Amino acid sequence: MKKLQKADYIKMYSFMLKIRRFEERAAQLYGMGKIGGFCHLYIGQEAVVVGILMTIDKNDSVVTTYRDHGHMIARGLDPKRIMAELTGREDGYSAGKGGSMHMFSKENNFYGGHGIVGAQVPIGTGIAFTHKYNGEKNICRTYIGDGAMNNGQVFEAFNLAALWKLPVLYIIENNKYGMGTSVDRAAAGLDLYKRGEAFGIPGEKVDGMNVFSVIEAADKAGKYVREGNGPYIIEVQTYRYRGHSMSDPAKYRTKEELDNYKQTDPIEIVKAEILKKKIATNDEIEKINKDTLEEIKNAAEFATNSPFPKDSELYTDVYL
């Protein structure tokens, strides 16, 4: 496994916390009517994307689902501009035309943010195809929700990726529910990571509440893919604390189930490790907490003060 430095622990904690605070603030702005449409929060799942982040190369590509705010933060994008996209303002990453579900940053190799369940999987496979076609050593990380694992195009993409040995790492974020339908009511066969077996794609299941487990698996899988062996599947067992989207009361699960997961909160796990290893003191952690809160507050401030797109923007960006 990748050897973690002291700075890595701080980085993990800071990023996970930043995602948490960002999402909480987004929920607040949604409640205030500053964010419209659909808004899917990542709270509870932070260890997944941050764990993967620790093994990523700057020139690797990423493509994900509509639950993408945390992914963008982890890719190093500016929370101010992410929030400005959520509020539909001209400083947003998509200039206010994409919204929560459709955000991109080409310069950071972040290819969305896709609103159609499963559609990002062939797309990520095509981005991996390009890395290989261009003779680059990079890989594409393609995130898949558990709901998409029953979607036909995902398996068409698996077949193509295995057939052409494409450098793509598939990460199934199994948060137990595809909207309101639990995995066991949607999937015949609960081991989603085994669904690549028929194509000869290796897969494994990982505890997604623990960032260290994610790093270990992502490191191993990333190496396998980067060495030209073809695709690999990691199924990360995670949990979203919130509903599917802001308008979902999540009545399909019990309070006990939620509380149970909160006992293994991913951010608390890292914090405990930092204190145990004496990487930082309580005061130093408090300072990170305060700075993060401040940064996100500023992001919200920025996002609510950024101008709405000009009317003339309605007709731009249809064609290049």
Place this chain on the structure above:
Amino acid sequence: MPALSPTMTEGNLSKWLIKKGDTVKAGDLIAEIETDKATMEVEAVDEGVVLDLLFKEGEANIPVNKAIAIIGDPNEKVEVKKEAPIEKVIEEKKIEKNIETKIENKKADLIDTPSPKIEEDRNLSSEEITMRQALRDTMAEEMRKDNKVFILGEEVAEYQGAYKVTQGLLQEFGKERVLDTPISEHGFTGLAVGAAFKGLRPILEFMTFNFSMQAIDQIINSAAKTLYMSGGQINCPIVFRGPNGAAAQVAAQHSQDFSSWYSQVPGLKVIAPSTPYNAKGLLRSAISDPNPVIFLENEILYGLKGPVNNDINFSIPIGKANIEKEGKDLTIVTYSIMLQKSKEAALRLKDEYNLDTEIIDLQTLRPLDTETILNSVKKTNRLITVEESWPFGSVGSEIANIVQRDAFDYLDSPVIKVNSADVPMPYALSLEKLYLPQVDDIINAAKKVSYIK
């Protein structure tokens, strides 16, 4: 000569696998025949001795249903007609369905004549090539220029193209750039779109556009909308090409025309070539374009021959219609294969009714060249649209809307649309003919807008 594909009207005798005097049983291979799509082996159906081979190896363009060999009992005296009578139904099929056959009859002279504008092209080749060669050559030329251009689709590589449009590309560019895909449109279309997002320039061949419905989410939700959704960051330089519309008797699921479906979508450009000449110019523009382009070919036109401009930089701009024939009495706006029928109708309208028809070949459906259409209507004051798509919300519907809005005072009669019948495509030859717009339908529409009883 057996008919070995829906659109085959003649074949080449590549090789005999039998010789005179051989005894053959049912199921024995007797010859290799090259069709419009592939080279295939032919089996004997009857038993007997090969009494005569009526064509030599290498002989080309042998019409379907012509006798090529005689197999029988040598002890029986058999009266053999060297030319078997061609069934009437096949004759009809040839006349209605195959442009090359049309060229043989006298009216076809004009049909194969390039428009005045094309004749002015100083780089026009003296040699005539088929539409499929024109498409192939253009892809090869662009692949030589830009390493980022590659082609993928079902049977494009080893098989050399289901309709031979990609013939020889695998041999020249190798398997990294000419990729056979599984029958998996949704998956490989999404893959190609991802590759285009990342900077490659894929040419994706749909064996026919009917199969693009399997992938239409990726075409519309991903390819067409992402530039907008990303605030202008991520473009998708991809060409989706392949045959669109009816072939010959392939019935409802393999005959749909998608021109109006795709033309409805902002973010897509839609092109429908009608000749080898404009196929070359337009495909080059499509491959060079930074946006997703739907390139609607026509299976029956693949064999159409004509001169081309062989300059490897020759292109025809997207969004520009071609005035195929100038006229003063009425305007026909059309595209793709219906250009041929419109030209035939124009000849008869001149002969029989002394009407001078202006024909506009749209070439591009989106963006639509409304200026050329409106200028023509302002001159002729009468308009009919001719297209193969279903009538509801067709390209003609939009043109009729634009013309009534912007040139209402110039119209001397209502705009009439000629479309396919508003039903799924039937299989039976007789019904298929009724379904598709025919020359008589165009003539009737022209008479109606001209108030001729």
